[in-house]
Amino acid sequence: xxxxxxxxxxxxxxxxxxxxxxxxxxxxxxxxxxxxxxxxxxxxxxxxxxxxxxxxxxxxxxxxxxxxxxxxxxxxxxxxxxxxxxxxxxxxxxxxxxxxxxxxxxxxxxxxxxxxxxxxxxxxxxxxxxxxxxxxxxxxxxxxxxxxxxxxxxxxxxxxxxxxxxxxxxxxxxxxxxxxxxxxxxxxxxxxxxxxxxxxxxxxxxxxxxxxxxxxxxxxxxxxxxxxxxxxxxxxxxxxxxxxxxxxxxxxxxxxxxxxxxxxxxxxxxxxxxxxxxxxxxxxxxxxxxxxxxxxxxxxxxxxxxxxxxxxxxxxxxxxxxxxxxxxxx
Amino acid sequence: xxxxxxxxxxxxxxxxxxxxxxxxxxxxxxxxxxxxxxxxxxxxxxxxxxxxxxxxxxxxxxxxxxxxxxxxxxxxxxxxxxxxxxxxxxxxxxxxxxxxxxxxxxxxxxxxxxxxxxxxxxxxxxxxxxxxxxxxxxxxxxxxxxxxxxxxxxxxxxxxxxxxxxxxxxxxxxxxxxxxxxxxxxxxxxxxxxxxxxxxxxxxxxxxxxxxxxxxxxxxxxxxxxxxxxxxxxxxxxxxxxxxxxxxxxxxxxxxxxxxxxxxxxxxxxxxxxxxxxxxxxxxxxxxxxxxxxxxxxxxxxxxxxxxxxxxxxxxxxxxxxxxxxxxxx
Numbered sequence: 001x002x003x004x005x006x007x008x009x010x011x012x013x014x015x016x017x018x019x020x021x022x023x024x025x026x027x028x029x030x031x032x033x034x035x036x037x038x039x040x041x042x043x044x045x046x047x048x049x050x051x052x053x054x055x056x057x058x059x060x061x062x063x064x065x066x067x068x069x070x071x072x073x074x075x076x077x078x079x080x081x082x083x084x085x086x087x088x089x090x091x092x093x094x095x096x097x098x099x100x101x102x103x104x105x106x107x108x109x110x111x112x113x114x115x116x117x118x119x120x121x122x123x124x125x126x127x128x129x130x131x132x133x134x135x136x137x138x139x140x141x142x143x144x145x146x147x148x149x150x151x152x153x154x155x156x157x158x159x160x161x162x163x164x165x166x167x168x169x170x171x172x173x174x175x176x177x178x179x180x181x182x183x184x185x186x187x188x189x190x191x192x193x194x195x196x197x198x199x200x201x202x203x204x205x206x207x208x209x210x211x212x213x214x215x216x217x218x219x220x221x222x223x224x225x226x227x228x229x230x231x232x233x234x235x236x237x238x239x240x241x242x243x244x245x246x247x248x249x250x251x252x253x254x255x256x257x258x259x260x261x262x263x264x265x266x267x268x269x270x271x272x273x274x275x276x277x278x279x280x281x282x283x284x285x286x287x288x289x290x291x292x293x294x295x296x297x298x299x300x301x302x303x304x305x306x307x308x309x310x311x312x313x314x315x316x317x318x319x320x321x322x323x324x325x326x327x328x329x330x
Numbered sequence: 331x332x333x334x335x336x337x338x339x340x341x342x343x344x345x346x347x348x349x350x351x352x353x354x355x356x357x358x359x360x361x362x363x364x365x366x367x368x369x370x371x372x373x374x375x376x377x378x379x380x381x382x383x384x385x386x387x388x389x390x391x392x393x394x395x396x397x398x399x400x401x402x403x404x405x406x407x408x409x410x411x412x413x414x415x416x417x418x419x420x421x422x423x424x425x426x427x428x429x430x431x432x433x434x435x436x437x438x439x440x441x442x443x444x445x446x447x448x449x450x451x452x453x454x455x456x457x458x459x460x461x462x463x464x465x466x467x468x469x470x471x472x473x474x475x476x477x478x479x480x481x482x483x484x485x486x487x488x489x490x491x492x493x494x495x496x497x498x499x500x501x502x503x504x505x506x507x508x509x510x511x512x513x514x515x516x517x518x519x520x521x522x523x524x525x526x527x528x529x530x531x532x533x534x535x536x537x538x539x540x541x542x543x544x545x546x547x548x549x550x551x552x553x554x555x556x557x558x559x560x561x562x563x564x565x566x567x568x569x570x571x572x573x574x575x576x577x578x579x580x581x582x583x584x585x586x587x588x589x590x591x592x593x594x595x596x597x598x599x600x601x602x603x604x605x606x607x608x609x610x611x612x613x614x615x616x617x618x619x620x621x622x623x624x625x626x627x628x629x630x631x632x633x634x635x636x637x638x639x640x641x642x643x644x645x646x647x648x649x650x651x652x653x654x655x656x657x658x659x660x
Contacts, residue, residue: 002538002539002541003521004561004592004597004599004600004631005560005561005596005599006599006603007560011595011599012595014598014599014603015595015596015598015599015602017599018600018603018605018620019598020602021602021605021618022598022618022619022620057594062594077595191332191333191334192332209332228332230335230336230337231336234334260591261590261630262628263385263625263628264388264625265342265345265384265385266333266334266335266341266345267348268344268345268346268348268349268352269335269336269340269341269345269347270334270348271348272345272348272350272351273344273348285351290352295593295594297595298591300332300334301334302334322658328657
């Protein structure tokens with residue numbers, strides 16, 4: 001498999017150098033693998049730190065900036081970052097108001113963030129954690145006890161980030177982050193397999209003419225394989241799988257997310273079908289985001305994430321944000 | 331080849347329905363294939379209309395909004411839109427100050443925009459045109475007399491759009507658009523072929539272990555094929571090919587663009603190499619944009635576009651923009 005890389009061993013470090021070159025508004029510690037807002041710590045503001053394996057860009061480094069994350073810790077591809085990264089990030093962004101760790105529910109990430117929280121507390125940083133577990137496809141999975149954390153991470157980081165920027169205290173920011181996770185559900189579909197730089201060949205075998213329903217963002221197995229379906233059939237399956245678990249009584253945010261190799265032209269067509277299904281099911285959509293946000297390297301496919309919002313969550317979603325990948329408002 | 335579509339015949343219409351659902355700030359005429367700012371025409375403002383074959387998203391519909399395009403006309407995949415679309419778009423966005431057509435240099439697009447300009451003038455709309463031809467890879471190509479129009483389209487649309495939003499007259503907006511095109515050069519590389527929905531299989535054959543240097547955004551042939559190169563070697567080749575033709579005497583804007591299927595992680599690593607080469611060649615970079623902006627469906631690969639800027643062009647680049655794919659400032 002051909003890749004736009006030098007050697008597999010330097011993929012993450014090379015990307016961090018490229019982020020530093022493109023985004024002078026960020027500080028990038030290439031050696032210790034921490035990407036932070038240049039103006040951190042912001043006086044009186046709760047810090048938001050996330051991280052996880054690389055290969056899901058723009059998550060998380062693309063979400064660092066005013067109105068969203070204070071810092072991100074990228075691990076090796078599809079591998080949890082180590083506690084030392086998170087401790088450094090927490091120390092770099094803590095203004096004294098404490099730090100919230102946003103953790104996707106994979107065993108390695110949960111253990112490492114837990115250890116980092118203890119170490120940071122020992123150094124005098126107050127830490128709270130939220131574990132994101134929104135993927136309804138499977139109840140346990142490779143590397144996961146419980147549901148996997150996927151697209152809802154974007155909603156948690158955006159909404160909690162907006163609240164932190166308003167000066168809310170740590171317990172309030174953590175409570176809203178948990179509320180957003182609790183109100184969010186995702187379902188993903190693979191049309192092709194993913195290839196990691198280290199392996200150099202597809203990490204799973206998806207026969208020609210089949211798709212996998214309920215795929216994870218590391219190519220972990222989903223619910224089932226079926227003969228190829230239309231965009232409309234996939235939308236029916238994905239949205240209905242979500243609505244078996246989440247029964248919105250009000251409007252939702254919708255993320256129609258590309259896994260990496262699926263063209264934006266197709267994602268917009270799929271978005272039309274997602275809106276059709278939601279309309280048929282009587283679910284109003286307050287805001288929609290279409291694009292590659294929580295990816296799996298070169299995997300072809302898509303996912304849908306819905307988050308039920310009240311007026312306050314919608315206000316925080318609409319609040320200004322200024323990061324590499326999400327930007328709106330003043 | 332598996333795709334996230336219903337049937338090939340409705341791909342563009344489905345995407346337009348999806349754009350309408352996601353972006354209430356746009357008016358989308360699905361039947362006549364025109365995407366426009368909802369607030370068009372803006373009193374006293376020159377209208378900016380672009381368009382071209384679909385399959386290059388977010389170009390052009392993703393660049394419609396305040397500070398950039400007034401309207402976009404998407405054709406079928408890799409096929410020019412028809413004059414009727416451009417005439418409708420011009421009529422929809424003309425405030426009386428006239429309309430600038432931004433045309434990528436492909437034979438069909440040039441002919442159809444030319445015809446549309448005549449028809450629109452007959453209807454009383456003053457029209458100017460700029461033809462974008464920035465790709466230094468080949469001097470003539472499939473569907474092209476002269477150089478192909480690729481990544482510079484983004485710079486032309488952003489900078490001319492900012493100037494139009496400031497109320498500049500049509501001749502001035504057109505002159506600056508031509509200045510930006512004249513100051514821009516691009517070079518693209520394919521690591522994999524592109525598959526159109528209509529064909530359903532790769533439109534060219536790129537052997538395993540080879541890449542194509544100088545590829546077009548429709549998979550048109552480039553300069554040569556070589557055994558696979560590293561990211562650093564590709565950056566050396568692409569940037570040096572550009573600098574054989576453009577000799578910047580000041581800072582440049584750099585677009586490090588993904589063709590569709592190449593992960594953002596790899597694009598950022600490639601950006602580090604592009605910056606290294608530019609630094610070695612003594613070319614300062616004023617601003618950098620990394621991501622999928624001028625794509626070729628599911629093609630793996632990348633392109634580099636450089637645009638030499640003076641203070642005025644840089645000011646217009648930095649001016650606020652609010653579109654689906656480019657957004658910054660207030």
